[in-house]
Amino acid sequence: MKDYLRYYLCSLTVLAGIGGFIAGGWWMGAGLGTFVVLAVLAQFAPVDHGVRRFRHPWLADIPLYLHGVLMIALYAAFAWRMRAGIGVDSVGAQAAVLALAVGSLVWLNAVPNVPIAHELMHRKDWFSRGLAKLMCAFFADAHRDIPHLYTHHIHFDTDADADYAPRGSTVYPFMWRCTRRNLDELLAAARKRREVTGAGLWSPRNFLFWEMALLAAIPLAVGAYGGVLAGVLTLAAQVIAKFFLEALNYLQHYGLVRVPGSATRLHHTWNHLGWLDRTIGYEITTHVDHHIDPDLRFDQLIPHPDAPQMPNLFVCAISAFIPPLWFKYVAMPRLKDWDLRFASPAEQAIAREANRKAGWPDWLSEQAGPPMQAEVA
Numbered sequence: 001m002k003d004y005l006r007y008y009l010c011s012l013t014v015l016a017g018i019g020g021f022i023a024g025g026w027w028m029g030a031g032l033g034t035f036v037v038l039a040v041l042a043q044f045a046p047v048d049h050g051v052r053r054f055r056h057p058w059l060a061d062i063p064l065y066l067h068g069v070l071m072i073a074l075y076a077a078f079a080w081r082m083r084a085g086i087g088v089d090s091v092g093a094q095a096a097v098l099a100l101a102v103g104s105l106v107w108l109n110a111v112p113n114v115p116i117a118h119e120l121m122h123r124k125d126w127f128s129r130g131l132a133k134l135m136c137a138f139f140a141d142a143h144r145d146i147p148h149l150y151t152h153h154i155h156f157d158t159d160a161d162a163d164y165a166p167r168g169s170t171v172y173p174f175m176w177r178c179t180r181r182n183l184d185e186l187l188a189a190a191r192k193r194r195e196v197t198g199a200g201l202w203s204p205r206n207f208l209f210w211e212m213a214l215l216a217a218i219p220l221a222v223g224a225y226g227g228v229l230a231g232v233l234t235l236a237a238q239v240i241a242k243f244f245l246e247a248l249n250y251l252q253h254y255g256l257v258r259v260p261g262s263a264t265r266l267h268h269t270w271n272h273l274g275w276l277d278r279t280i281g282y283e284i285t286t287h288v289d290h291h292i293d294p295d296l297r298f299d300q301l302i303p304h305p306d307a308p309q310m311p312n313l314f315v316c317a318i319s320a321f322i323p324p325l326w327f328k329y330v331a332m333p334r335l336k337d338w339d340l341r342f343a344s345p346a347e348q349a350i351a352r353e354a355n356r357k358a359g360w361p362d363w364l365s366e367q368a369g370p371p372m373q374a375e376v377a
Contacts, residue, residue: 003052003299006279007063010112013038013280014070017104021077024087028097031074031104035111038280039314045276052283052299060299064282067116068131071138074108075218075234079226082233102237109139109241114248115282119298121145133211137218139241142211143186151185153294157258157268163246167255167335167351168358170323175246186211251316252287255335256308257343257350264291266307267342270334273303274312281313308338336363 017031054060078101081087088097117135120128121144129145136144147162155161162181165174190201190208199205218238223231251270258268272278272285283298284290288307310316311330319325339351340363352364 003054004060007060007282009279010116010282011063011066011070013112014067014074014108017108018070018074018077020104021074021081021101024081024084026088026097026100028081028086029100029104031108032100032106033104035107035314038276039318042274042276042312042314045274045312047273047305048275048278049273049303049305051302054299057297057299064116064119065131067112068135071108071113071135074105075138075222078105078234079222079230082222082226082230098233102233102240105234105237106241106244109237110244110248112280112282113138114245115280115284117144118148118284119282121148122294124295133214137211137214138238139245140215140238141182141242141245142214143208144182144245146189147182147185149294153291155260156291157253157256158260160260161253163249163253165250165254166358167331167354167360169250171247171250171320171326174250175243178246178249179242247317247320250320251310251313254331255354256338257347257354259344259346259350264288266304267338269307270310271304271307272310272313272316273305277313278303285313308334308342310334332360339364 013031013034016034020027020030020033023030081101086094086097086101088094113135117132120132120135123129123132132145133142136142152161152163156164158164159166162178162185165171186208187201190206193199193206194201194203197205202209204210215238219231219235222234253269256268256270266288269287269291271287272281274285277285283301286301286303288304289296289301316330319330335351339348339355343351348364352362355362355364
C-alpha cells in the first residue's frame with residue numbers, strides 16, 4: 001500500500017500551492033516553500049533500490065490524472081486571489097508577495113508537473129497524451145512530446161539531441177540554446193505536416209495552431225478573471241518555468257557520450273536513486289531503464305545501482321546554477337569516473353575530444369586498464 005501512497009507526495013506539493021493562494025498574503029509563497037522542505041528532506045532520504053510492482057496499475061494512476069485537476073485548481077486559486085486582493089498593503093510587501101507567488105507557480109510547473117507530463121506523453125492513449133500537452137502548456141511547451149519522443153530518445157548523449165549538454169557548457173546559455181533548437185524542430189514538423197495536408201502553418205488544421213492557442217489560453221483565462229496583472233504574471237511564470245525545464249534537461253545526460261546509433265547501455269544516463277528523487281520525479285530518475293524501454297510505465301522501471309549515479313536532484317539543480325560548484329564537485333569527478341570505468345574505447349575517444357574542447361584535464365591518460373562495461377538490462 002505504501003507504494004500506492006508515495007506518489008501522493010506530488011499531489012500534496014500542489015495542494016500546498018493551492019492552499020497558499022487561497023490563504024493569501026505571505027502564504028502565497030507556500031508552493032515555493034515546498035522546494036525548501038523537499039530539498040532538506042532529500043539530504044536525509046535513504047537510497048531506494050526497491051522495485052515497484054502494482055497489482056492494480058489503474059490505482060497507481062489516480063494521482064497522475066488527479067494532478068491535471070490540481071494544476072487547473074492551482075491557477076484558478078491564483079486568479080481568485082488576484083481578484084480578491086493579495087492580502088498585504090505596502091508596495092514593497094506586495095512586490096515581494098507577488099514574486100513569491102510567481103516562484104510558487106514556476107516551481108510547481110517544474111516539479112512535480114514536468115515528471116508527470118513526461119510519464120503521460122509516453123502513454124499510447126489519446127487522453128493521456130492530450131493531458132500531457134495541457135500540463136506542458138503550463139510551462140509554455142505544449143509541443144514537448146515532439147522533440148522528446150522523436151529526437152531525444154533516438155539521439156541522446158550526442159550533439160544531434162537538442163536536450164544534450166556537452167562538457168564544459170554552463171546552464172545559462174544551454175537553456176536558451178535548447179529552447180531555440182526545440183522550437184526549430186517544432187516548426188520543421190509543422191512545415192512537414194503542411195506539405196502533407198496543404199494547410200497553412202497557422203491553420204486550425206495544423207497542430208501548431210492548437211498548441212499555441214493552448215499556451216495562450218492559460219494566461220488569457222487567468223487574466224480574464226483575475227485581472228491584467230494576474231495574466232501577465234501567469235505568462236511570466238510559464239516562460240520562466242520553460243527555462244527551468246531546460247535546466248532539468250541540462251542535468252540528465254550532462255557530458256555523457258555515446259556512439260551515434262549504438263545500443264543503449266546501462267552507463268548512458270545519470271540516475272538519482274534516492275527515495276525522494278524517485279517519488280517526486282515519478283521514477284524518471286530511474287533513468288536508464290526508461291531509455292532502454294521508453295514504453296515502460298513508471299512503476300515498471302527497475303533501478304540499477306551499478307549504473308552511473310548523481311547526487312540528489314536538489315543538489316544537482318542548485319549547483320548547476322553556480323557553475324564553479326557544478327564543475328568542481330559534481331560534473332567533473334563523475335565524468336572522470338565514467339570515462340575511466342564505464343566508457344567503451346570508442347566512447348573514450350569521443351570523451352577525450354570533448355574534454356579537450358572543454359579545456360578539461362586529459363584524465364584518460366591515467367587509465368590503468370580496460371574500462372568496466374555495464375551490461376544492457
